[in-house]
Every structure is written in C-alpha cells, then in structure tokens.
Amino acid sequence: MTQTARGWGFVAPALLWTFAFFILPLIVMGAMSLATLDGRTLVWGLSLANYAELAEKAYLWRAILVSLEITLTVTIVSVLLAYPLAWIIAFRVPKRWQRLTLLLAILPFWTSYVVRSYAWLLVLAREGVVNQTLLNLGLIAEPLTLANTRFATITGFVHFFVMLLTLTIYANLIQLSPNYRRAAMDLGASAFQTFRHVILPLTLPGIVTGAFLTFVLCIGDYVTPQILGGNTELTVPQVIMVQLGRRADFPLASALAIVLMGIVTLAYLACARWLRLDRI
Amino acid sequence: MRHALPWLYLMAAFVFIYLPVAVLVLFSFQDGNLPVPPFQGPSLRWYADILGDDDLTGALAHSLLVALGASTLAVVLGFLAAYGLARHILPGSALLRGVLIAPLTVSYLIVGLGLLIVLTRAGLGLSLLTAGIGHVVINLPLAFAIIYASMGAQQQNAERAARDLGADEARVILLITVPMLAPAIAAAFFLSVTLSWDEFIIAFLLTRFDVTLPVEIWSMLRSGLSPRLNAIGSLVFLISVVVVLSVELFFARGRRS
C-alpha cells in the first residue's frame, strides 16, 4: 500500500460521513427548493417559483431583513461587550484567579439553551427583576415593555454570545507575548496607540472567527426569537418552521434555507481574510 | 476612579451573565403554580415533581446517550482524518480540510432540514439514531479542527522513533499519537458532548418517540407556564456545573503534574 493510499484510508471515514450526511442533504435540499407543491403532492422540477415568492411576498423578504438586522446587531454588540471583559480577565485579574474568573464568566453557558430563553422572559417581564429594580431606583415611573420585543430577542442572544466570545477573545489575548505591549510602550506609544496598532491587529483573526461563528449560530436560531421576540416580526428560521408546520411546504422551506446559506456565504467571503476556522 | 472602572465593568458583566440564572433558580423553589413574583416559598415540590416524571428522566438518559455516542464517533472520525491529513501527503489537502470544516458554516436548522428530507425520502424512520447522525455532522468539524491544530512536530518525532523501532502504524497511533494528543482529544470530546447534549433543533426535527431533554423541555414549554421548567432548568445547570468543575479540576491537576 502506498503512503497516499494509507492517507486516504484515514481521511475516508470522515469524508464519507460528511458527504453522505451533509453534502448530499444540501444537494437534495437545493433540488427541493426548485420543486413545487401541487396541493400536497410534491412536483420535482426546475422551477424558480419559490424564489420568486421570496420577492413577492412581503413577509418573506421582511423576514430576511429582520434576520439580518438582528444578527448584525447581536454580533456587533456581543463583540463590543465581550472584548473589554476578556481584556479585564486577561490583563487585570491576577494570574491565579484568571481561570476561575473566566470559568465563572462562561458557566451559565451550560444552562439548558431552551430554558435560558425562557428565563429571560421571566427577567424582562413587566413585573420582572429589571423593571422592579428600575422602578425602585426611581429611574422609571412606569414599567417598560421589554419582553416580547426585538430588544428581548437581542438580549437573549447577546447573553449567550458574550460568553462564547469572551472565551475565544481571552484565548487570543493570553497568547500575545507581553513583549509586544512592552516594546510598543518603550517606543513611546500611548495605551490607546498600543491597543490600536499592536493588540487589535494581532487579535483580529480571533475576533473575526468568533464574530463569524456568532453570525452563523445567530442567523439560524429558531428558539430565541420564538420565545422572546413576541412574534410581531418573524425571522427566517421562524418562517421556515411555519412552512414546515401547517403545510409541510418543504420546497419553500428549502428555498429559504438556501437563501440563509447564501447570506452566510457572503458573510464568510466578507471576512475570509481573517478567518481561521481550521484553527479554532 | 480609573482603576475602579475595570472592576465595575467586570461586576456589571457578571450581573448580566447571572441575571437569568438567578431568576431561574430562585423561582424553581416557588411554592405556587406560577414562576412569577411575588416569591413564595421556598419549596422543593417542583423538584419532587420532575424527578417523578418518567418522560423527563427518560429524556435525560436519551440526551446523555446521544451526546456520548455522537461525540465518541465524531472524535474518532475527526482524529483519523486529522492524522491522515497531518501525517500523509494527500493531493488537494487544503480542499479536504475545507470540506471537513464546512458544516461549521451552516446553521443547525439547515443541517437538520437537509437530513430530514433525505432520511425520510430514503424511508429511514426517525429515532435517537438519526438525531445522533445529525450531531456527528455538527461535531465532526470541531473535533477535527481541534485535534488537527494540536498535531505538531513533537509527536511526529516520537512517532518516527517508534516506527524505527519496528512498531506498525496501528501501534504507533494507539501507543504514541493518541496518548500524546490526549488533552486535545479530551477537549474535543468534552466540547462535542456539551454541544450535542443541549442541541435542540436537529434533535427536534430528527427524533420520533424517544426524544432528548431539550425537545422534552420544549414540549413542556408549549404546554404552559410552570415552575417545573425552572426546576428542570436549575437541575440541568447543577449537573452541568458539577461536570464542568470536575473536568476543570481533572485538567488542572493534569497541568500541574
């Protein structure tokens, strides 16, 4: 047996698995998006009717916009909140407490994901903790409507992704040799200049990789907007589940899924320069 | 003041991160039918209630089964692929790596939807097994990436030495590569278990009678507001924390020795 053949032997199982259960389903889904429903009978074909519907029906293209707006907001806010947190843990917290602090910061990651959204519903409710606290502090006179809004969806998402991003950004920050900072300072750079010209560029691949994963997970999530969002605006995954539920409209659901993949691909291309997916 | 700022931020962040957990746990001890203020209690009745619920405890066992099974397979496949790509020269290896990583860039919902279409068209019944297949798909790229990233020259030298001493490839892998990569393999396995155990949408689309815990919790959620949800959520959190802390201690000791 040649070396190469042996090599293939090792890679083959994983590759076959990926082909059979990932690539093949995507191809079938692509074909499905070109099929149509006649009543409840599936008609295979090469019809673009489902994609045309995306443009024609207001609730479908609005769903795409809503998904994009929410996902971009979540990604940006999460990075902006997580970076200082990771920074403080990496550079301010004494070394011996760092691991513990980091672990504590990401521990709620392990609460059940479905329950976590539900818990936010209780926190943000009219008589929930947030409103009660604000009322007691005299900051507001009337309880705010927080639950069942886009704000609630975004809060639920940000909570989850801040934990994820704190972890990835922290891992990046501690890999930086302290010499870089010292050298920059010695050369007369201010703290901000050091950050802007030294630390940030060095940690950018880590940030972008984390942000990209946030984007992928967030745009495809059904549970958080379904529980927290109040359904007054629907995201693409919610619309996909509606199509599957009442009418079992697999063709339209597939077309929506393909569009979602297209958006993720665009996001991938936009940040491909910095992405290190095989070095997580 | 400038020095206090980071600590204030840290505190604020912790309040934000623990707010839902605190409310969840507090109202799991509610001595009433609704997990909303005012707090009455404490009472353990909802814990007694969920522990006596066979569907829930069954779902818990199913979740463990799927998580352990899918993670084991994902780690084995991921390890073999990482070894093949790191130790053998293959044409188009960058492309192969790309294909193996690709599922990471696709939403779970789409992975689940695609599998649902193909599996049902193929006439395969849905079960925990099909949910497990889906979980291997999402965990394989992570396992592969983590193990591949930790394959360095250090192990290669040890492997070469072993081979020079007459060991065949299977022995080299089992006796040299796997032990040397143990931390990465364990990390990949642990991450896989974490993700698979709590995964909802794929399990929701691909199971039939036996469901995993997140799916069972979802149907509880649809059936109405109840402190039972708080109790099961708090219990899952407690179990997870114990596991996470033991893993952390295990690794911490490993680092020191």
Next chain:
Amino acid sequence: MNRLPSFLLCSAALFLATSPATAQQELNALVWCDHTDPALIEPFEAAHNVKVNLREYEGTGAALALLEQSRPGDWDVLVIDGIDVFRAVEGGILAPLPEDALPIADFFPEVVMAENNTVDGVTYAVTEKFGYNTISYNADKVDPADMQDLATVWSETYQGRISIYDYYLPLIGLAAISAGIPTAEIGADDLDAIGEVLSTMRGRAASVAGVVAAQTALATGEVDIVVGGGEWLTAVLAEDQPELTWTIPDQGAVRWAQSIGIVQGTSQPDLALEFIKYITSPEGQARLATSSCFWGMPANAKAGEILTDAQKAVLRWDEQPGYLARTQLYPAPDTDLDIEMQDLWLNTLQQ
C-alpha cells in the same frame, strides 16, 4: 486515557437501560400534547398490557408529511384538528372507523361534527375534546362588560395591553365573526375585510404569543387581554390568580375540536380501536379533559359523571349549552384558501 472505553461502556449501559426489558405489544400514536399525560395513558397500558408510544406534533402539515413518508404499520392512531380530518382522508391516511363501537350517542350533539369526521358517508374519526378560542382577560384590570363586545376588546382603550394568540385559523375566525361573516362561509373575497380587522387587532397588540408567552404575559401583567385565549389558557393560572378568567362575547367566538382516528395500514386495528374506545369512554374523557398539558371540554357528556364539581366549575360545564349555541367552528379552508389565509396572517404580523 482509559476514558474513552469507559464512556463507551457507559453509553452501552444506558442504551440497555432505556430499551424495554421484555418484548411487549406497542401502539404508536401521533398526538397532541394533552395525550402525553401519564394519568391518561397508564391505565390503558395496564389494562391491555401494551406500551403506548406517543409523538407530539405542532402542525397538521408536519403530521401528514410524517405519515405519508412512513411505512404502513409504523403508526396506529392519529389525533388531528377536527377541521383537518378531510385532509387526512384525502391523503389516504385514515382508515374507516366502526362508529357503532363508539359511544357517539353520549356525545354533546353539537360536537359530533359528522360533516367534519365523515367523508362520503364513511366515518374516519370521532371528536374527543373541544373548547373555545375567545377572550381571556384580567378581571381586575379591564371592565368585564367591555369584553362582551369584540369591537371594544381591541378598541383604543386597551392599546398595548393585548396579546394575540399565535395561530391564524382561530384568529381569522374571530376577525370574521366580528366582521359579521360566518366562519363556515369565509371565501377569498372576504379576506380583505378580515385583513382589516386583523390589522386593527395587530395595531393594538403588544405581542403575538404562543401558549407560554401568553400565560406569562397575563400572569405578570404584561398584558390584560389575550385574544384567542380560553379555558385551555387560563385554567392553570386561575388557581393562583383567580382574576384571570375568560368569556365568550355576545357576537360569539370560535370553537376548536380535536378528533381521533385509526391510521390506514395499521397492523393492529383492534388495539387501535380499543385505544379510541378508551379515550372516548367517560373515564378516558374525564382524564383527557383535565390533562396536564391543557384542559378542554370532553366530547362525551357522560364524563360529567366522573369529573369533580371543582373540575366542572373550571370547565364551565353548566354553561356549555349557551356557549355551544353561540360559537362557530373555526374556519376549515381548502388548500388554496389556506395558503391565502396564512399569507394574510404572516403579512399582518410582519407589518
């Protein structure tokens, strides 16, 4: 690293632990969540020494797709929305039901619903439970008199204090009733008028909510009214917060009903029939009516002999004749109209 093998052993042990110890007869049922209550299922399992496997589903389409792609014999019993029985029959999914074997004579006459459960003279399903999609509200916060007229329910007085139940068929039914259109006669021409009502409703609402979100919103004072609610929504809340109640407005409201039938191709039709007999028996009906997932009126009036007075009070047993007379079954559109209705609904939500 001796850990992987031990994990393998662990999962093998778990697998053994979760598979049934003895080969037992099994009945596979595709159901709504109220059927998963052990208090309902266990007596049947014990009496017939069978294991009942239950799968919940969320939408008729999903259930029908699942059934069509299954092998004959995979499923034995189906619980389905009363208005969708004809869809299942068209798809060849339901088998004829020997109605003589079932206590239909004891049913409330209004809910026998032969026009839904019978196709071309053949009965394919029987009604098992019903209730109302109407107005749930907080009696301390709103004027109960206002709740008797649909027009004042979603009037400006209650701007932002309303949640709409997230299911388009009953809500379109309610909108139609308020516009004076009988739900059974809704056609494509009526959708503009209905759409206007839905728009007003949506404009007044703080949220569009599923069961838990609607209950949370009511219980925490987020909203004071749930349009589309009913006994199934407020029954579990009433024990702690008796001010949360429901009513049927003077114009009437929408009635929901669920039916049960035998799946075509079942390998054990006798057992499936036994199950349906049990569910429609007074004992089964009483347990189904008070199931942990949601409460609703039993179709079989004889269940009244078994339900306690407290349970009957929550179900408003004594008021049923009036309610039945004033309510209409929710719309049962054909495929095309269904698509238009759903589009109308989703467009209204996404305004």
